[in-house]
Amino acid sequence: MVTDQAYSRWATGGKPVIWAEAGYLYNENPPNQPQPQTQADYYSQFINSMWQTNGSGVQFWWWPGGLRTTEPGLSKDFGVINPDGTLRPAATVMANLAGQATSPRPVPRQTVTGTPVDLIADARGYAWTYYTHQLEALAAVTAIPSKGYVLNGKGAGTYSASTTWVGGLPEYLWAEISKVELRVGQTGSWFEVRNGMAYAVPPRQKIYCRAEVVNMGDATCLTNVAFAANPRQAGFLNFAPQSLAANAPRLTKAVIPEFQLTAGLTADHPVQFQMNAQGVCWITGSVQIHLAVDKPDFNRAIIIDIHGATISSDVGFLLFRMIPFCGRLLMRLYLVLVACVIGWDLYPNLPIFGVSPAEAAQLQQDFNQPLVVHNSQNVSVSGNLIVPKRSKMVPVLLFLLNS
Numbered sequence: 011m012v013t014d015q016a017y018s019r020w021a022t023g024g025k026p027v028i029w030a031e032a033g034y035l036y037n038e039n040p041p042n043q044p045q046p047q048t049q050a051d052y053y054s055q056f057i058n059s060m061w062q063t064n065g066s067g068v069q070f071w072w073w074p075g076g077l078r079t080t081e082p083g084l085s086k087d088f089g090v091i092n093p094d095g096t097l098r099p100a101a102t103v104m105a106n107l108a109g110q111a112t113s114p115r116p117v118p119r120q121t122v123t124g125t126p127v128d129l130i131a132d133a134r135g136y137a138w139t140y141y142t143h144q145l146e147a148l149a150a151v152t153a154i155p156s157k158g159y160v161l162n163g164k165g166a167g168t169y170s171a172s173t174t175w176v177g178g179l180p181e182y183l184w185a186e187i188s189k190v191e192l193r194v195g196q197t198g199s200w201f202e203v204r205n206g207m208a209y210a211v212p213p214r215q216k217i218y219c220r221a222e223v224v225n226m227g228d229a230t231c232l233t234n235v236a237f238a239a240n241p242r243q244a245g246f247l248n249f250a251p252q253s254l255a256a257n258a259p260r261l262t263k264a265v266i267p268e269f270q271l272t273a274g275l276t277a278d279h280p281v282q283f284q285m286n287a288q289g290v291c292w293i294t295g296s297v298q299i300h301l302a303v304d305k306p307d308f309n310r311a312i313i314i315d316i317h318g319a320t321i322s323s324d325v326g327f328l329l330f331r332m333i334p335f336c337g338r339l340l341m342r343l344y345l346v347l348v349a350c351v352i353g354w355d356l357y358p359n360l361p362i363f364g365v366s367p368a369e370a371a372q373l374q375q376d377f378n379q380p381l382v383v384h385n386s387q388n389v390s391v392s393g394n395l396i397v398p399k400r401s402k403m404v405p406v407l408l409f410l411l412n413s
Contacts, residue, residue, distance in 0.1 A: 012147040020161040023261040026066035033071035050099035122150035126164040165228025170287040184227035185285040208300040214274040221266040231258040237266045238286040247281035
């Protein structure tokens with residue numbers, strides 16, 4: 011318990027540690043024979059141990075007693091009350107210790123720092139960390155119970171100005187790029203991009219970028235670290251590195267303010283966003299996207315990022331470039347096809363490029379209603395249902411486009 015809590019607090023930057031599930035079978039040994047005192051002793055030991063090791067809470071499994079009807083043959087009863095509602099000894103223990111367990115506890119004035127955590131030293135991961143620290147942790151709190159046991163990473167105190175390498179990767183440098191947003195032009199709206207996706211952009215227009223990065227590594231990122239483009243190979247977009255404004259210790263977020271990604275594109279380009287400890291190495295963690303330039307001079311598929319229930323370009327721009335002779339009908343059918351995936355009425359205000367003002371007005375009117383309503387007569391819309399107005403009419407086709 012001491013090791014688990016020390017590791018969890020190190021891994022989360024000091025957040026509270028709650029034991030999400032603990033319990034003891036009321037009828038464990040011999041099978042189906044009640045063991046009320048054994049169950050109560052377990053609850054007492056767990057709560058007291060959690061309190062002594064400065065744990066933040068526990069959730070026991072579970073409240074009602076009796077055998078589970080949903081798991082025939084297992085005959086398990088973890089309850090702390092009897093089927094008639096009376097308390098078992100374990101419930102009494104919980105009630106008696108609740109005040110102590112939930113009262114403020116003094117933070118240990120003295121701490122013992124254990125052997126630094128090295129997450130890549132062994133393929134067993136945390137299991138290896140636990141086994142190498144458990145005896146050390148137990149000895150630390152047994153010798154002086156008032157002491158606390160804490161852990162640090164092996165790379166604590168190191169900096170991005172220098173690094174060690176493991177398997178071709180920097181050992182203590184790891185930056186999670188948690189958000190990248192783009193904007194087309196000065197008046198466009200920001201939209202978030204996602205790793206591995208492609209985005210259509212208009213040609214020869216300035217594109218701006220901003221980002222958020224979390225330092226997940228042990229080493230403190232100094233201001234020599236920059237948000238940069240990794241030119242992995244020919245054709246990758248490059249831009250001026252954006253250095254951190256201040257040092258970023260472990261588990262802190264660095265905000266990359268708005269900057270100009272490019273003055274305008276005339277051809278498609280992939281771009282890989284990655285943190286760079288300038289003069290040292292590229293830092294583990296990246297986001298790679300593909301910027302596809304809309305070219306009205308030839309037929310070209312539209313690239314749209316659909317993830318979950320949204321279109322990633324919804325808050326920024328949506329470019330429709332269709333073969334001219336297909337006209338308004340094809341554009342309407344295409345958008346309704348996409349809208350069927352996400353809900354036809356969610357994004358009626360998206361700007362449309364490449365058509366005349368008159369066509370844009372007609373398209374916007376079309377896009378504000380389901381295709382079955384636009385091309386039908388004598389139908390009514392009630393909530394998510396589209397039904398004939400007259401009961402004698404038999405609907406040939408019923409669309410539920412916003413399910």
